[in-house]
Amino acid sequence: xxxxxxxxxxxxxxxxxxxxxxxxLRNHAHVVLCGSRQATADRAVDELKTVxxxxxxxxxxxxxxxxxxxxxxxxxxxxxxxxxxxxxxNAGVSSRxxxxxxxxxxxxxxxxxxxxxxxxxxxxxYEAMAAQGGGVILNTGSMVTKSGQPSGMAYPTGxxxxxxxxxxxxxxxxxxxxxxxxxxxxxVDTDMTHSVPPEVLAPLTARIPLRRIADPGEIAGxxxxxxxxxxxxITGEILHVDGGALI
Ligand code: NAD
Numbered sequence: 294x295x296x297x298x299x300x301x302x303x304x305x306x307x308x309x310x311x312x313x314x315x316x317x318l319r320n321h322a323h324v325v326l327c328g329s330r331q332a333t334a335d336r337a338v339d340e341l342k343t344v345x346x347x348x349x350x351x352x353x354x355x356x357x358x359x360x361x362x363x364x365x366x367x368x369x370x371x372x373x374x375x376x377x378x379x380x381x382x383n384a385g386v387s388s389r390x391x392x393x394x395x396x397x398x399x400x401x402x403x404x405x406x407x408x409x410x411x412x413x414x415x416x417x418x419y420e421a422m423a424a425q426g427g428g429v430i431l432n433t434g435s436m437v438t439k440s441g442q443p444s445g446m447a448y449p450t451g452x453x454x455x456x457x458x459x460x461x462x463x464x465x466x467x468x469x470x471x472x473x474x475x476x477x478x479x480x481v482d483t484d485m486t487h488s489v490p491p492e493v494l495a496p497l498t499a500r501i502p503l504r505r506i507a508d509p510g511e512i513a514g515x516x517x518x519x520x521x522x523x524x525x526x527i528t529g530e531i532l533h534v535d536g537g538a539l540i
Contacts (some may be wrong), residue, residue: 295322304384306337308483312509357410389445407451427470434477463529472528479535503536
């Protein structure tokens with residue numbers, strides 16, 4: 294579904310991002326994954342190449358919280374490949390600290406990665422996409438924009454901002470041929486969820502209509518659909534992939 298496309302996936306070393314990278318590779322995209330450190334990016338690339346040595350995958354590690362770092366890294370991807378067709382803004386951190394313990398520094402750190410990086414990466418790539426006649430930008434939202442969280446309020450706040458960015462940029466960049474959508478996962482079996490105590494997770498899972506949390510591959514399928522020509526007329530959409538959760 295993605296033959297000849299170059300995709301950049303932030304947070305592509307593990308979890309949902311890693312599943313997106315693998316799904317895109319199986320669909321014949323060239324994938325550039327971003328890690329928080331070059332060593333973890335390289336390790337992910339090595340592991341993927343043991344699955345299929347013919348896959349084209351490379352790793353980079355720009356500081357997503359600094360625009361100049363992202364701009365420079367994406368520029369060298371453009372120099373190597375000539376185009377970036379798909380950008381997946383997926384890197385993120387969660388926090389569960391109660392409001393009374395929330396420091397301004399923690400608030401800024403969550404917003405820098407979960408919101409500002411989405412702006413930085415999109416800003417760094419959209420001119421090239423416009424010049425080539427179009428592209429696809431996919432953001433990672435969350436079901437917490439519907440439910441909020443009992444603690445760790447910067448996380449749902451940031452994800453609500455990502456929704457705002459998604460629908461606004463869909464309107465502004467649509468005339469340039471750039472589609473902007475988001476996938477909003479429910480609870481997914483990744484490192485992020487492993488830090489949630491079982492006594493908190495179990496009652497949440499029991500309330501999900503499908504009665505289980507998601508495998509990262511099930512989230513990656515939604516990214517593949519939205520990146521593909523099957524979604525050519527879809528923009529400004531926030532696709533909830535949460536087992537029907539109304540938590
Ligand atoms: P994860 O912790 O397994 O992966 C997070 C990814 O972000 C990793 O690849 C990591 O390298 C990257 N990252 C973290 N800090 C970084 C930094 N400072 N600089 C660059 N990259 C950094 O978590 P995940 O569940 O795979 O999360 C991926 C996305 O999905 C996040 O945006 C998260 O908010 C969102 N999400 C997750 C769930 C869930 O239940 N797991 C639910 C809804 C949304």
